[in-house]
Every structure is written in C-alpha cells, then in structure tokens.
Amino acid sequence: DIQMTQSPSSVSASVGDRVTITCRASQGISRRLAWYQQKLGEAPKLLIYYASSLQSGVPSRFSGSGSGTDFTLTISSLQPEDLATYYCQQADSFPLTFGGGTKVEIK
C-alpha cells in the first residue's frame, strides 16, 4: 500500500500569509495526486487534481506542484475562509490512500 505523509499536521498563519503544506508518497505516483479542503461539519471539496490542475471554481490563490513522491499545496495569500483541514490523496493504485490531514488556523 502507498502511504501518504502530510506535514505539518497543523499550521497557524495570519491573513495574507503564504501557507505551504507538503505531502510525501511512500513510492512514486507520477502526478496522480489530489488535494481536498474540508471545513468543519462539511463534506470535503476537491481543490487540485493531477498534482497541479485547479478544480473549476477554486480560487487561484490555491496551487499545487510536484511529481513522483513529493508534492506541495500552496495558499498564496491566506483568507479567513481558508480555515479548514486539508488532505492529500493518491489515485495511482488501490487501495486509494489519504494523508493524515493538515489543520490550517488563522492567527
């Protein structure tokens, strides 16, 4: 099974800050990686797929990069509505696996 390791597990930043979350796969997954945002009490929402493709309707301050085993989600200018937990997920092979999540808090 492919293990997905996210870091940090939580981050606190101010409005307007740049926030970076990393995700490492235990083996190469090419670019078959997605990022999801989950706000408290809501279903997850797809932000990024194929490592860097922005899902329709997602603000351009979200971006993704990486390939192989190392991936990054960047929020270029943190907004109050970005308060959420973020998960990565590999879609390279079954079983599909998620990272443990990164909780983003606003200072």
Add this chain to the structure above:
Amino acid sequence: EVQLLESGGGLVQPGGSLRLSCAAFGFTFSTYAMNWVRQAPGKGLEWVSSVTYSGDSTNYADSVKGRFTIFRDNSKNTLYLQMNSLRAEDTAIYYCAKGGPESGNYYFHDFWGQGTLVTVSS
C-alpha cells in the same frame, strides 16, 4: 448541477447489517466511477471502496473486504454499499464521491455527498 444524496445510515448493533444508497443527479452517472469514503468521529478520511463506471470491477479497503459490497444500478442512477458484520470501528460518516474529473475510471473525488452517519453500538 451535480448532486449526490446519501441515505440509509443509522444505529445498528455489532454484527448487524445496513445498506447505504447514493442517488446521483446532474451528470451521466453510467460514465463515471464511483466511490465510498468514510470519516470516523474526529478522524481523517478513509477510502472504503470503488466501482468502475460499468460496475464490472470493484476494489475494497482491507478493513472492509469480505464484509462490505459496493454495487451500482445505472438504470436508477444509484450507488449502494451493503455493509454486513458491522463492528464498532465502522462507526463513521460515510460519503459517496463521484470519480473524476474525466468520465471513465478515474479516482479523484470531484463531487461529494453530504454524508450519512453509521453508528455501530449495542
């Protein structure tokens, strides 16, 4: 507008069974893979199962293999999860998620239902 409406959750005793349903609207259901993902209280996301768009192939997490069955009825635009031999550790919100973003057998989850809560307890 894509909508996924789950139903069938509830309280069940250990060893019992439940069948979850997910009614799909707003897209050509028969051309997309579908998935179940669960989230235990206060925990992260856990993939449970996937089915191809035609229904001819399925995959399961080891934690549910042999106990859960995913299937779909493309004539009714509905996805199902039959859950047998339920355990306390199956307690979670169960989400139905559409595969995507392209049609075919792709396993990013581009739309999610609101979830249905399954509680396994005596």
